[in-house]
Amino acid sequence: MKPATLKEIAATLGLSISTVSKALKDYPDVSNKTKKLVKELAETLNYRPNAFAVNLRTKESKTIGLVIPEVVHHFFSSVIKGIISEAEDKGYLVIILQSNESFELEKKQIELLANKQVDGILISLANGTYDFSHIKAVMNQGIPLVMFDKIAKIVDCSKVIIDDQKAAFDATQHLIDTGCKRIAHFRGPLTPQNSIDRFLGYKKALLHNQIPYDPSLVYILDSMSFEEGQHFTKELLKDHDDIDGIFINTDLVAIGSITELNKRNIKIPEQISIIGFSNWFMSSVISPSLSTVNQPGYLMGKKSFKLLYKEIKKRKEGKKINYKNIELKTDIILRDSTKKL
Template sequence: MKPATLKQIAEQLNISISTVSKALKDYPDVSKKTKDLVNELAKDLNYKPNAFALNLRNKESKTIGLIIPEIVHHFFSSVIKGIISQAEEKGYLVIILQSNESYELEKKQIELLMNQRVDGILISLANGTADYAHLNEVLAQDKPLVMFDKIAKLVRCSKIVIDDRKAAYLATQHLIDTGCKRIAHFRGPLLPQNSIDRFLGYKKALEDNNIPYDPSLVYLCECGEHSFEEGKANAQKLLQDHNDVDGIFINTDLVAIGAINEFKKMGIKIPEDISIVGFSNWHMSSVISPSLTTIDQPGFLMGKNAFKQLHLEITNLKNNLPIVHQEIILQTDLLKRESTKDITAKKNKLHL
C-alpha cells in the first residue's frame, strides 16, 4: 500500500494537519481520544514520517559520504563493511563513491557530497592527490572530515591509520631474520603517505642491520587496478637487473601474488630462491601456493573506528561542542606463511 500523507489522515478525521502532526508526536495539548484515532488510522493507511523533512528540521541529513580509491580492493571492501556496520546502528545512510585514484574526480566527488548536505565525509585519498584545497574547504565550512589509510599529514582533521613505517620495518626485519641479505622493495606510488612510510620502514630496517641501501632494488608500482600485472612485470625486471636478490618486501598483496605467479613460471622457487612478504592480508594470500607471508591490515576495524570518530564529531558539532581531532593508530601483525623461510625448522634439522 502506498504510504498516506498527513493531509489524507486529516481529511478522513476532519481535523487539521497540525493536529494530526501533534497527535503523532504525542503533544500534551492533544486529547488521548484524538491521539488514538490518529495513530490507528496512520497505521491502517501505512503512514510513514518524512525522514528527510524531519532531519532538515534537526539540521542533519543522517547521511555521510565515503570516498575510496577502489571498491573492489579487498582491503577497502573490508573498510566499507566496518563503516556500514556502525552507520546502520546509528541510522545513517552511507553514500559510497570511488575516485579511481583520480585527484580531479576526488575533487568533484567532494563537491557533490557537500551539495548533498551530508553530515560528514570519510575519505582515503587517491594516489594522485597532491593539493588539499578541496579538503580544507570542507573543514572551513565546519563539516567533519575523517581520513583513513591514505592520508595527508598537512590537513588538520582526524585520521585512522596503522603505523605503516613500523609494519614495513617488521616485514623487512623478518626477511633479514630468515637469512635474506639482498632485499628488494616493490613500493607504491610516490605521493600517498602510507606508500612513503612503507618505503622508509624498509630502508630503516636495512640500515639497522648494516645492509647497504641500494636504490636500484626499489621498483615502483602504481598499485591500482593493474596491480597483479605490475607484480609480474617487476618480477621480470628484477631478474633481468639482479640475479642475487634473495628477498622482496612488496607494498600490497595483489602485487606480491603477481610476482609469485611470474617467478613460478620462470622456475624460481619460493622461498628457497627468493622469500617474499606482502602487505594487507588479502583473502587470496592464504590460499595461493606458496601461501603469502604478509602484514595483516585491519580493514574492518579501521572502518568501524573511522565512522565512530566521524559520528562523534557530527554529534559535537550539533550540540555546539568543540571538535577535537584525533589520530588513531591501529595494531598490525605479521602473518608468517610459506613464502618466507622457516629458519626454526632448519635449526631443528641441523640439531638432529
C-alpha cells in the first residue's frame, strides 16, 4: 500500500490540494472546521509528507554532512556523538564520511556531500590535506561549512578548536614543574595545524624555563598509532640516555610508549615521565595511568553543530555570515605517569 498524499486527502474530502496543505500547517486562511477534518483524515491515513518533494520545493534537506579522518577513534567518536545529538535536537540528520587521513578521499567525500545537497558541512581535515580548493569550492556554492579540531588557518571560515599551543605549553610546563630537564616530544606530521601548534607550545615552554631546545629530541610521527608509540620509544632510547620526560601528541601513541617502557622495566614516572594528549578513556585504566590534556570532544561536537546551524539559518534568511572562531578550554588531568608536584 502506497503512502498517502495530499492529493488523495484532497480528493476524498472534496478539497483542493492547497487547502489540505495549508490546513496541515495551520495557515490562518483555512477554517477550523476543515482543519479538523483534514487533520483527522491525515491521522487515520497515517499521512507523512513526502520528504523528497519537500526537499525539492524548499531547497533544503535538513541534513548535514560530516567528514572526519577516522571513525574508530575515541576523540572523534565523542565529537560525532556531540554533533548527532545536537543536530537531532534541531531537526537535522547527519551523514558521516571518513577521509582516512587522505587528501584525495577527503576531496571525494566533500564532493559527494555537495552533490547530495546537504544543508551544511562539518569537517576535520585529514593530515594529508595540503590544498584547500575543494573546501573553497563548496563554500562558493553557498554551502555553510565549519571546521573543527584539525583546521587550516589559511581558510576563511568558522572554526571551533582548542588552544593547542597553550595546552601543549601547559603539558610541557607540568613536566618541567615536576623536575624533568631533558624532555622529548613525539609530534604529529608536519602539515596539520594542531600538530604544529603543539610543537610550538612545547618549544615555548622550554624557552620559558631556559631549557635549550634540542631538535634531536623531537620525533615526527606519521600515523599516530600505538605501534608508532612503541617504535619511536625504542628509537628515542637508542638515541639518548638522558631523557627524563616525553610529551606525546596523542594518548594512543603515549600508551604505546608506556607499553614499551614497561617492557624494559623503565620506571614511570621515576625515570621517565610521560604526558599525553586527548584523554582517551583507556588512559585512565592502563598502568601507570596516563597524565594527559583533556580535549572536550563531545562539547566540541555540540558547539560545531550550533555554529553551523546558525550559518544555515543566516543563509536562508539571506543575511551575511560572519565567520566565528570558538576556542574551547582544555585542562590537564594528572595521573600516575608524571610525578606529583
